[in-house]
Structures are given as structure tokens and as C-alpha cells.
Amino acid sequence: MQAYFYALADTLTEQLQGDELYTCTFHGEESDFVRLNHSAIRQPGSVTQRSLSVDLIEGRRHAPAEVALSGDAEMDRARLRALLADLREKLPYLPDDPYLLYATDRQSSETHGDNQLPPSADAMAAIIAAGQGRDLVGIYAAGGIYAGFANSLGQRNWFSSYSFNFDWSFYHEQDRAVKTGYAGFAWDEAAFQRKVDAASAHLEVLRQPARTIAPGRYRVYLSPVALYDLLGTLSWGGFGLKNHRTKQTTLIKMVEDGVRLHPSVTLLNNTRDGVAPNFQEAGFLKPDQVTLIEAGAFRDCLASPRSAQEYGVPTNGASGSESPESIDMAAGELPHDAVLSQLDTGVYINNVWYLNYSDRPACRMTGMTRFATFWVENGAIQAPLNVMRFDESIYRILGENLIELTAERELILDADSYHQRSTDSGRVPGALVDAFTFTL
Amino acid sequence: MYDRIAEHFRQIVPPADYCSLRFVRERSDLLSVRQNVLQPVRSSEDTGAMLTVFDAGGMGYAATSDLSLSGLRRAAEQAHTWARQSAGRSVVDFSKMAPPPPHGEYVSVEHIPWDSVPLAEKIELLQTECARLKIDDRIVDWSASLWHTEVESLYLTADGGRVQQQFRTLVPMMSATANAGTETRERSLGGRGYCRQGGLEVLDHLGYRTAAPSGVMDVVLAPDQMILQIHESIGHPLELDRILGDERNYAGTSFVTPEMFGSYQYGSDLLNITFDPTRPEEFTSYAFDDEGTPSQREYLIRNGTLERALGSLTSQVRADLPGVANARASSWNRPPIDRMANLNLEPGTSSLEEMIASVERGVYMQTNCSWSIDDSRNKFQFGCEWGRLIEDGELTTVVKNPSYRGISATFWRSLKMVGNAETFDLMGTPFCGKGEPNQVVRVGHASPACLFADVDVFGGE
Numbered sequence: 025m026q027a028y029f030y031a032l033a034d035t036l037t038e039q040l041q042g043d044e045l046y047t048c049t050f051h052g053e054e055s056d057f058v059r060l061n062h063s064a065i066r067q068p069g070s071v072t073q074r075s076l077s078v079d080l081i082e083g084r085r086h087a088p089a090e091v092a093l094s095g096d097a098e099m100d101r102a103r104l105r106a107l108l109a110d111l112r113e114k115l116p117y118l119p120d121d122p123y124l125l126y127a128t129d130r131q132s133s134e135t136h137g138d139n140q141l142p143p144s145a146d147a148m149a150a151i152i153a154a155g156q157g158r159d160l161v162g163i164y165a166a167g168g169i170y171a172g173f174a175n176s177l178g179q180r181n182w183f184s185s186y187s188f189n190f191d192w193s194f195y196h197e198q199d200r201a202v203k204t205g206y207a208g209f210a211w212d213e214a215a216f217q218r219k220v221d222a223a224s225a226h227l228e229v230l231r232q233p234a235r236t237i238a239p240g241r242y243r244v245y246l247s248p249v250a251l252y253d254l255l256g257t258l259s260w261g262g263f264g265l266k267n268h269r270t271k272q273t274t275l276i277k278m279v280e281d282g283v284r285l286h287p288s289v290t291l292l293n294n295t296r297d298g299v300a301p302n303f304q305e306a307g308f309l310k311p312d313q314v315t316l317i318e319a320g321a322f323r324d325c326l327a328s329p330r331s332a333q334e335y336g337v338p339t340n341g342a343s344g345s346e347s348p349e350s351i352d353m354a355a356g357e358l359p360h361d362a363v364l365s366q367l368d369t370g371v372y373i374n375n376v377w378y379l380n381y382s383d384r385p386a387c388r389m390t391g392m393t394r395f396a397t398f399w400v401e402n403g404a405i406q407a408p409l410n411v412m413r414f415d416e417s418i419y420r421i422l423g424e425n426l427i428e429l430t431a432e433r434e435l436i437l438d439a440d441s442y443h444q445r446s447t448d449s450g451r452v453p454g455a456l457v458d459a460f461t462f463t464l
Numbered sequence: 465m466y467d468r469i470a471e472h473f474r475q476i477v478p479p480a481d482y483c484s485l486r487f488v489r490e491r492s493d494l495l496s497v498r499q500n501v502l503q504p505v506r507s508s509e510d511t512g513a514m515l516t517v518f519d520a521g522g523m524g525y526a527a528t529s530d531l532s533l534s535g536l537r538r539a540a541e542q543a544h545t546w547a548r549q550s551a552g553r554s555v556v557d558f559s560k561m562a563p564p565p566p567h568g569e570y571v572s573v574e575h576i577p578w579d580s581v582p583l584a585e586k587i588e589l590l591q592t593e594c595a596r597l598k599i600d601d602r603i604v605d606w607s608a609s610l611w612h613t614e615v616e617s618l619y620l621t622a623d624g625g626r627v628q629q630q631f632r633t634l635v636p637m638m639s640a641t642a643n644a645g646t647e648t649r650e651r652s653l654g655g656r657g658y659c660r661q662g663g664l665e666v667l668d669h670l671g672y673r674t675a676a677p678s679g680v681m682d683v684v685l686a687p688d689q690m691i692l693q694i695h696e697s698i699g700h701p702l703e704l705d706r707i708l709g710d711e712r713n714y715a716g717t718s719f720v721t722p723e724m725f726g727s728y729q730y731g732s733d734l735l736n737i738t739f740d741p742t743r744p745e746e747f748t749s750y751a752f753d754d755e756g757t758p759s760q761r762e763y764l765i766r767n768g769t770l771e772r773a774l775g776s777l778t779s780q781v782r783a784d785l786p787g788v789a790n791a792r793a794s795s796w797n798r799p800p801i802d803r804m805a806n807l808n809l810e811p812g813t814s815s816l817e818e819m820i821a822s823v824e825r826g827v828y829m830q831t832n833c834s835w836s837i838d839d840s841r842n843k844f845q846f847g848c849e850w851g852r853l854i855e856d857g858e859l860t861t862v863v864k865n866p867s868y869r870g871i872s873a874t875f876w877r878s879l880k881m882v883g884n885a886e887t888f889d890l891m892g893t894p895f896c897g898k899g900e901p902n903q904v905v906r907v908g909h910a911s912p913a914c915l916f917a918d919v920d921v922f923g924g925e
Contacts, residue, residue, distance in 0.1 A: 057901045061710050065550040069525035070542045071797045071901075073512065079504075090508035094530040110507075117583045119502055145549055152553060162713040163900035191900075193713045199840050201712065270605035271643035272650070280646045377716070380836045382847055383865050385647050386925040390845045392838040394716075413836075413843050413869070417925070441901035464843050464869055464920075 025052055025170050026134075026182045028097065032076065033174035035101050039108050045081040045176045047126050049305045050074070052170035053444050056144040059163050060192070063155030065148070070167075073444070077305065078104070080111040084120035087111040125329035125339065127307030130179045135302065137185040140210035141166055147211055151190065154220045158227075161201075162192025169445055171301045181309075183301035185209075185447065190216075191439040193395065194227045200234065200408055202226040203375055203395040205249075207437035226374075226396050235399045235407040241459040243370030245363050245400075246421075248434035250376045252450040255291070255351050257379040257389055258418060263293075263316050264346030265325040269335050274387045274418075278322040283419060285320040286426040290354035292316060293326060295341075298350025299437065300447040303341075304328075310341035316348065320423075351450040356429025358456060363430065365403040366456055371412075372398040372405065388417040390463075413464040421457055430454040465489075466618050466628065469513065469531065473620050476537040478544040481559065482518035483622040485536070486754060487511075488615065488796035493578070495586055496609035497594040502587055503609075512796035517543040518558040522551030527797040555710075556782060563777060565625030566756035572632040573744040574663040578612045581664055586610065597640045604643045611635040611894070612663075619756050627752045633906065634666040635659040635894050649864075651849050654688035654831055657891040659747050659906070666745075669890075676851050676866035676923030682826030682880070683868055683919040684819050687889035689848055691909035692832040694809055695893065697872035698730070698737055699907070701841035702764055703898075704775025704783055705802040715898045716839025719873055720770070722783055728770040731876030736810040737765040739774065739788045740910075746806045747892030747908030752789065754800040759789035764807075768876075776802050794903035801899050806892075806908035812882025819881045819915040821857040827921055828852045828859060829866045837872075845869040865924030878919065883912030 029050045036046050052074040059067040074093040079086050091107055093100045144166055151164060166188035173181040189207040202223045206216050246254070258274065267273040277283040295302050296312035303309050306329040315323045326346045332339035343349070358366060377394035381387075393412050398405045417423075430453040438448035466487075473485045489511045496503040513536065514527040524546020526539040547558075590608045597606035612634050619627040636659075639652040660666045685693060701718040705711060720728070741749045741759040752758055757777050764772045773779070775787030779802050791800035820828065834847030851866025852859045892908035 055901075059710070059900050061555050061708075061712070064555045065522075065553050066555045066710055067523070067525070067799050067801075068546040068550050069514075069527065069799060070539075070546070071526075072528045072530065072539075073797055074529055075510070086504065088504050088506050090506075090510075092509065092511045092529045094532060094535060096530060096532050096535070099532065114505065114583065117587075118505060121504065122501060148549070161709060165901060191713065195709075195712060199717055199838075203713065270641060271648045272605065272641055276646050276648060377839055378836045380834050382834050382836075382845065382867060383924040385649075388925060390834070390836045392836070392843065394839050411838050411840070411843065413838070413845060415845065442897065442904055445901075464845070464871075 025184065026172065029172045030174065030180060031097065032100060032104060033180065035104055036078065037176050039105060040176055043082055046078055047175045047307055048076055048078045050076050050170065050172035051444060053167065055165055055167035055445055057163060057165050058144065058148055060151065061161045063152065063158060063160040078107060078111070080108060080115065081126070082115055084124055085115050085118050086121060086124055087114045087118060123330045123333045125306060125333040126175070127179060128177060130177055131309050132180045133302060133309065134182045135184070139168065139186040141186050141188055142211045147188065150213060150216060159195040160192055161195060162190065164188065164190045165441060165445055169447060173303050173307050175307055179307055181303040185299060187437065189437055189439045194223050196227055196230040199411060200230045201395050202230065205439060229398065229405055230396060230408045232407050234410045236410045237399065237412065237462065239462050239464060241461050243367060243458050244460040245367045245370070245372045246455045246457060247374045248452040248454050249436060250373050251455050252351065252436050252452045253376050253379055254389065254421065255353065255450065255452065257381070259347040259351070263326050263348060265327040265331040265335060265337065266346060268325050274381060274384045275322060276385055277387070277419065285317060285422045287320045288356050288426070288429055289320050289422050290318050292352040293348035294350045294352035294451070297352065297451065298449045300349040300449070304343045308339055308341040314340050349448045351452065353452045355431050355433050355453045358428040358430045360430050360432045360454065363454065363456065364400060364405070367400050368403055369401050371409060372400050382415050386417050387419055388415065390415040412462045414461060415463045416461045421460065425458045425460065427456040427458055469618060470620060472533045472536050475533065476540045477622045478517060478540050480517045480519035480544055480547060483540070484516045485513055485620045486796060487513040487618040490613060490615045490795060492611065492613040494609065494611050495590055496607060497590040498607040499605065500591065500595055510795060514796050514799065515539045515543040517547040518561060519544060519547040520551040521557045521559040522547040522549065522554050523556070523558045524550060525799050556778060560781060561778060563756060565621050565623045566619065566627050566752055566758065567625060568627050568751050568758065570629040570751035572630060572661045574632045576664040578663050593638060597638065600642065602642045602644055603640050605641040606639065608638045611637070619752065621756065625756055627756055629750055629752065631661060632663055633659060633661050633747060634663065636667060652831060654891060656894055657688045657691055659892045659894055660745050660890060661747055661749055662745055676827055676863035676921060677853065678922040680918050681921055682823045682915060682917050683921060684823065684826065684828045684854065684913060684915050686830040686913050687887065687911045688831045688891060689829050689846070690809065690911035690914055691891045692835055692846060694807060694909055694911060695804065695907065696835060696837045697841060697844055697875065699774065699804040699807045701872060702774045703802045704773040704779035704785065704787055707773065708779060708782055711898065714900050716841065719840045719842045722785060724770055725773060725785055726771065729768055729877065730765050730770045731768045732879040733768040734812055734879050734882045735765055735768045735876055736763065738763055738808050738810060739790070740806045740808050743806060743890070746890050746910060748805040748906050750805065753791045754793045755791040757789040757791065762788050774802055774804060776800070792905055794905050798899065798901060798903045801903070803898065803905050804896065804907045806910070808910040809912065811885045811888045811912040813884050814881040815884055816887050816913050819883065819913065820854055820859060822881065822915065823854040824856060826854040827863065827866055828854055834867065842872050844872060863923060867923065868919050868921045870919060875916070878917045879914060880917045881915040883914060887913040
């Protein structure tokens with residue numbers, strides 16, 4: 025795949041005329057997707073896809089376009105020749121772009137994944153066996169993910185990764201279920217079985233009659249997965265340079281009023297320890313780490329090349345969305361074993377669902393509890409809790425009402441597969457929070 | 465192109481009970497002007513095909529962007545392998561599925577084709593509209609854009625079925641963001657809601673329009689909020705694959721159960737909901753779904769009573785319930801699942817003035833900006849960009865962050881007045897997410913303004 029992409033890049037270079045330059049990014053995927061319901065197979069299949077985004081540049085004018093690639097060299101070379109002709113025709117109609125910025129230092133890099141994946145049929149056999157006598161629903165996704173960058177200045181970057189992500193639930197009845205993820209690069213049957221056993225144990229608690237609580241403020245524990253989802257919503261406009269300079273950041277009170285989160289909150293975009301490519305679409309390399317929040321204070325924005333040029337600051341290799349791809353939240357000191365005793369009486373939240381801002385300037389989010397959420401009394405799980413709506417500000421969740429973060433963190437490989445399988449990830453602790461507001 | 469693919473398909477059909485090929489080519493252009501600066505003019509073309517095979521009761525698919533004979537043959541073999549591997553272990557017994565071979569065509573109505581207007585003219589239009597948005601120094605960001613898409617699809621079955629469809633859509637967008645201190649608020653042109661099928665004539669239909677209280681009160685919702693209310697608390701709960709449990713690990717389940725169809729009182733008797741892929745200008749009109757089932761208009765809820773599910777042929781067989789032609793895939797690389805298409809609330813008889821005049825104390829809300837609902841599609845909370853108090857039958861003070869919450873199962877029963885055709889608008893959303901693997905599809909919605917009684921309203925901090 026790498027040689028094929030580099031050969032296409034050479035073809036583009038050969039086709040340039042006059043002072044033209046180009047940048048291009050490649051995305052490829054060879055994935056198996058097996059969807060399951062009621063411990064049986066619902067939709068099994070495979071997807072092979074490749075695409076190339078090309079930006080043809082002449083001076084400060086440029087025209088970007090994306091095309092699907094077949095993988096057949098002759099067919100794809102013809103497509104690229106036609107694409108360049110289209111873009112060349114468009115360029116005279118476009119004005120100079122004052123915010124165009126692309127890498128001019130040749131910073132080539134290569135990251136090669138090691139393919140240790142099992143045949144999907146073998147993983148399926150293990151999964152169906154785990155579902156015997158239970159109601160299992162979910163999806164197994166596995167295969168290679170590829171990304172590349174090239175430009176006419178000779179820079180070449182390559183990334184490949186071979187991973188699986190089995191995202192599933194065991195259901196008791198109606199909306200009562202335990203959700204679990206098992207993701208990685210090599211299938212470990214013993215590790216999978218431990219996940220199955222832990223989920224089964226939680227499922228037993230869900231068989232007890234569910235409890236409903238009145239809306240109000242409760243002490244809660246947010247699992248690492250739940251906290252990762254909250255941070256994911258915070259990443260939607262919280263950290264981008266453009267969002268900050270146009271006052272649209274949901275963390276505006278931290279920037280304008282100096283509001284601080286709890287001193288134990290330190291948040292990084294940690295490319296070094298994540299699983300995403302270390303280069304972006306204009307050819308800039310991402311630094312190993314960008315500190316977003318340090319000891320409760322806002323530190324740095326994520327600055328894409330375009331925003332950097334617009335606002336006259338250096339880029340830090342962010343992609344166009346200016347949101348973190350490899351979230352890293354510092355651990356606290358609360359041992360996981362002490363979570364229930366420290367929660368004492370309150371709500372243990374394993375998963376949250378359908379988060380959205382309910383008041384952006386106040387950084388207030390609403391969402392639901394989902395899957396295994398429990399009512400806890402005197403440090404012991406008493407009963408599953410019927411789903412509750414919450415509506416609460418990050419300034420309180422990770423600020424004045426944060427009691428402690430756990431000492432252990434969980435590595436979460438994002439299971440999203442819109443358009444292509446995600447390479448986002450998080451390394452996140454759990455959080456013990458006081459006076460968390462439930463509204464419905 | 466179509467003839468070559470059809471010839472390749474004829475050569476690669478595996479020895480199985482059923483085989484189909486679904487080819488999709490999607491081309492799109494995004495023109496955007498932000499703060500009076502033209503943004504990179506982006507175009508894209510995505511092309512590929514999905515092969516689906518039924519054999520011995522199992523099913524498998526394989527999708528590829530390699531449309532050469534060898535690429536399609538590899539995909540057919542992969543799909544066949546999956547079908548054999550899932551035989552006897554499948555949720556659905558596909559040996560019972562025998563869809564008849566479909567034949568037909570569909571082409572979007574397009575009066576002013578996108579390419580008939582020069583690029584420079586389209587850019588100039590956006591420059592003009594964008595410049596009009598900066599009316600005050602407190603406006604800190606503003607933009608105007610057009611997103612045009614052309615989708616061509618070819619559906620072939622091994623038993624001779626052939627369906628060709630072409631869709632043209634346009635999504636106009638404008639937004640302005642104002643800031644004062646730590647208060648920042650955005651107003652937009654109905655979010656991305658003014659999306660329709662067609663060419664640049666879609667712009668002719670645009671009308672340029674101009675701390676809420678807390679408590680239980682009446683609420684009048686404009687069409688650009690109604691579309692979200694219909695989408696989240698009627699559309700998704702009526703998807704039959706959710707009711708059958710397929711989505712329980714991701715998008716969720718539904719408070720609606722199979723035995724409710726035919727008798728359940730979903731809303732007041734003013735509530736009439738149709739699945740209507742037949743309105744040519746609406747965003748998601750089509751003649752056939754992505755499994756080749758011919759589409760037609762159907763009532764899902766009539767006079768408040770639940771009649772029919774949003775379930776495709778496969779789900780209809782599984783649940784033994786009536787459904788609609790709604791097996792839809794986001795593109796060639798995802799398998800069809802039960803989706804909304806055009807889901808509309810039929811107009812009533814009240815004018816907007818009559819609805820507002822009937823309210824002693826309430827809030828008028830317009831343009832969704834916040835949405836969240838539980839996994840059974842019951843407990844929801846929605847927020848709007850714009851709201852005004854209604855006091856003694858008159859619109860009065862503008863309120864900040866107008867929001868409301870409720871429960872789907874009871875909310876629609878509080879539908880008190882339904883706006884007439886003059887309050888009715890054809891809209892939609894380009895982004896409806898669902899499915900494993902994940903898929904985003906376009907959905908059309910049409911609705912009049914509506915009045916609801918006794919709603920739990922609240923505002924911002």
C-alpha cells in the first residue's frame with residue numbers, strides 16, 4: 025500500500041506544470057465488520073476503500089479535491105491526470121488565499137503497524153461462544169488502516185495500523201445492559217474471557233429490580249469511559265484556536281475570566297502515546313504532546329496551519345478540526361478499589377449517552393446515563409438505576425465539585441466508524457464528583 | 465460506466481441463492497465565504513460498489529472502491545464467503561427473503577443545474593450574502609456557504625433487476641456569531657435545515673428571518689425546531705430495526721414495542737405523520753430504496769394513532785409488521801439499514817397568529833442548537849437559538865438560551881394546535897447518524913409550526 029501511494033505521488037509530481045506545487049493525503053482501509061444481535065450474526069461484511077486528497081497550489085491560489093482510488097495503478101493514474109486537469113482549470117477563477125499554509129520543511133516519517141490480527145472467522149467463533157446463553161449485541165471491526173502524506177517538495181509520510189475493536193453489550197431486558205469494549209492489536213483469548221466474566225458479573229446486578237431517583241444533586245462516580253465521552257464533547261469547540269479567537273470556545277470563561285478547573289485536572293493531546301498518525305493534511309508533524317489544560321488552568325490551543333496563518337501564531341500540527349485525537353488526562357490518587365467506599369451513597373455511572381451542550385458559554389452539557397448505572401449506599405452497589413438525564417457544567421464537574429480522580433487510567437480506542445474507522449484514543453481516569461445535577 | 469459495471473456483474477455472480485450489486489458515485493462541491501474571505505473551494509468524488517450475497521440462509525456483503533473486473537470478483541467472493549460463514553448463525557433466515565427483481569428510474573428535479581452557473585457567479589453571491597451578515601462590531605464570526613451534491617446509483621440483481629437513480633441536493637448555510645464579554649451566541653439560517661433536492665433554485669425558497677423563563681408553560685415551535693422534534697422523538701423510535709434490537713449497542717432501542725402498532729395513541733388527534741418520498745423537492749425523495757423496494761407515501765401515525773413502522777422489507781419479515789421502503793445506506797461502503805427518509809408532520813388549520821394569540825404565558829422557539837434524547841427515545845432535552853416570550857397572546861421579550869425537556873411518550877399528546885399550510889416548511893438534515901458500522905444519511909422533514917401545552921421550559925445560566 026505504501027509503495028502504491030508513493031508511486032501515485034511521483035505520478036502527481038511528474039504531471040506538474042510551471043510553478044505548480046501539490047500536497048496530498050491518502051486514506052485506506054481494509055476492514056471486516058461483523059454486526060451481531062441476540063448472540064447471532066446480523067450483517068457480516070468487508071470494506072476495501074482508498075482515497076486521495078490533492079491540493080494543487082500555484083502561488084497563493086489553490087484548489088483541493090478528493091477522489092476515490094481503485095487500487096489499480098493504471099486506472100488511478102488516469103484519474104489523477106483528469107483531476108489535475110480539473111483543478112488547473114479552476115485555479116484562474118480563485119483569488120489568492122491569505123490563510124494558505126503548508127509544510128515546506130521536508131519532514132518525512134514512517135510508522136508501520138505489525139499485523140497480528142486473527143482471521144475474523146476465529147474471532148467470530150470466540151465471540152459467538154461468549155454469547156451462548158446470553159443476549160449479546162454489538163460489532164466486531166478489524167483490519168488495516170492506512171494514511172499517508174506527500175508533496176512535490178519530496179516529503180513523504182506513512183502510517184499503518186492493524187487493530188480490532190469489539191464493542192458489545194450483554195442485555196438483561198429492555199434498556200438494561202452492560203456495555204464493554206475489547207480492542208487492541210492482537211487477540212488475547214484470556215483477556216477477552218476476563219472482559220466477558222466481568223460483564224457477566226455486572227449483568228447479575230442488573231437482574232435486580234431497578235431503582236428510580238428523584239431529580240436533584242447527587243454524588244456520582246464517572247467511569248473512565250463516561251469521562252472520555254464528556255471530554256469528547258468538550259473537544260467539540262473547546263480547544264481550537266479559531267474557536268478561541270472568535271469567542272466561540274465553550275471554555276471562554278477560563279480564557280476571559282481566568283476561571284480554573286480543579287488543580288488535579290491536566291489534559292494533553294498526547295500524540296506520542298496515542299494511535300493516530302503523527303502528521304496532518306498540510307504536511308506538518310504533530311508534536312509529541314500539546315498541553316491543553318495544566319493544573320486546572322487553560323494552557324494552549326490546538327492550532328491548525330490555516331488558523332495559525334489567520335491569527336499570526338505558529339501551528340502545532342493540529343488537523344483542520346482543531347480537536348484532540350489522543351486525549352490524555354492525568355491520573356489522580358484515588359485507588360479504583362476505594363471508589364465505592366468513597367462514593368459512599370450516590371450513583372455509579374459506567375456510561376453516558378447523547379451528550380450535547382445545553383449552554384455553550386456556561387460549558388454546560390446535558391446527556392443521559394446508559395447501560396450499567398447503579399445506585400450505591402454505604403459503599404455497596406444496591407440496585408441498577410433507571411436512566412436519568414443530567415444537565416451540568418464542566419466548570420462544576422471538573423472544578424468545584426470534583427472530589428478526586430482515580431489513580432488508574434484506562435486506554436480507550438475509539439470505536440467510531442463514520443466514513444472510516446477512527447484512530448482516536450483516550451487515556452483517562454475515573455472521577456468522583458459531588459452535587460452532580462440530574463434533571464429528569 | 466453503467467454498461468461496463470453491468471457486464472462485470474454478469475461475469476462475477478457467484479453460485480448462490482441471491483446476489484446484488486449497488487454502485488454509488490457521489491460528487492460534491494463546497495463553496496464557503498467566511499469573514500468575507502473565500503475558503504478553499506473543495507470538491508470530492510467517491511465511487512465504489514457493494515456486493516451482497518444470500519446463500520443457505522446466510523448473508524454477507526463486501527464493498528470495494530476497485531471497480532475493475534478483478535476487484536468486483538474479489539468482492540463477490542468475499543461476500544459469498546461471509547454468507548456461507550453466517551449460514552445457520554444468522555439473526556435473519558435469508559432463505560426466506562426473496563425480493564422480486566426491481567426495475568425503474570428516478571431523477572431529481574433540477575431547474576437551475578449547479579454547473580449552469582459559473583463558479584465566479586456563485587462565489588460572488590456568497591461574498592454578497594456573507595458581507596450582509598456583519599451588521600455590528602460585536603459580530604465576531606460570520607459565514608455563508610453552499611454545499612451541492614450529486615449522487616448516482618445503480619442497483620443490479622442477478623435475476624435481472626435494474627434500478628438507476630440520480631439525486632441532486634443543495635444545502636445553503638449562513639451563520640453569524642456575536643460576543644459580549646463571556647456571552648457568545650450564534651444565529652443561523654435554520655441550522656442546515658433548509659436543505660432540499662434540486663439545483664440552485666433551492667435558494668429561491670429561502671426566507672431570510674430574523675435567560676428564557678423556567679417553569680411549565682405553553683410552547684410554540686417553529687418548523688426549524690419541529691423538524692428536530694419529529695426526527696428524534698417520532699422518527700427514531702419508529703425504526704423497526706431499533707425495535708428489533710439491532711441498535712441496542714449503539715443508537716439504542718425504542719419505547720415503542722411491536723404490539724403498539726394499530727392501537728397506540730402516540731399523540732393528540734391532531735398528529736398526522738407521513739413517510740413521503742414522493743415530494744420531488746424534499747431532501748430525501750426517491751423511487752426505490754437501497755434494496756430495490758419501490759417507495760410510496762404511507763401514514764405512520766394518523767389522527768394520533770400509531771399505524772405503521774419505519775421498517776424495510778427485511779425488518780417487515782422479521783417483525784411481521786407493515787413498513788415502508790426505507791432500507792438505506794450512507795454510501796457504497798455501508799450496508800442498508802432501516803432509516804428515515806422524508807418524514808413529515810401534515811399541516812393543520814391554525815395560523816401562527818391564532819396559535820400565539822391563544823397563549824396566556826409561553827415561549828416561541830426557533831432553530832435548534834442543542835439536542836439530546838435517551839436511548840429509548842423517551843426523555844429528551846432540546847435548546848433553540850432564538851426565543852421570545854408570549855404574554856397574553858402577544859410576542860414580547862427576546863429570551864436567552866430557550867430550552868425545554870419532556871418525554872416522547874406523553875409530549876405529543878400535549879399537541880394543542882397544528883399550523884396551517886402557510887406555516888409549513890420543507891426542510892431536513894444532512895447528518896443523521898446510526899448503525900454499526902456507523903453511517904450518516906440525509907433525511908428530509910416537513911412541518912408546520914405547532915403549539916404544545918404544559919411543557920417544562922428553562923433557560924441559560
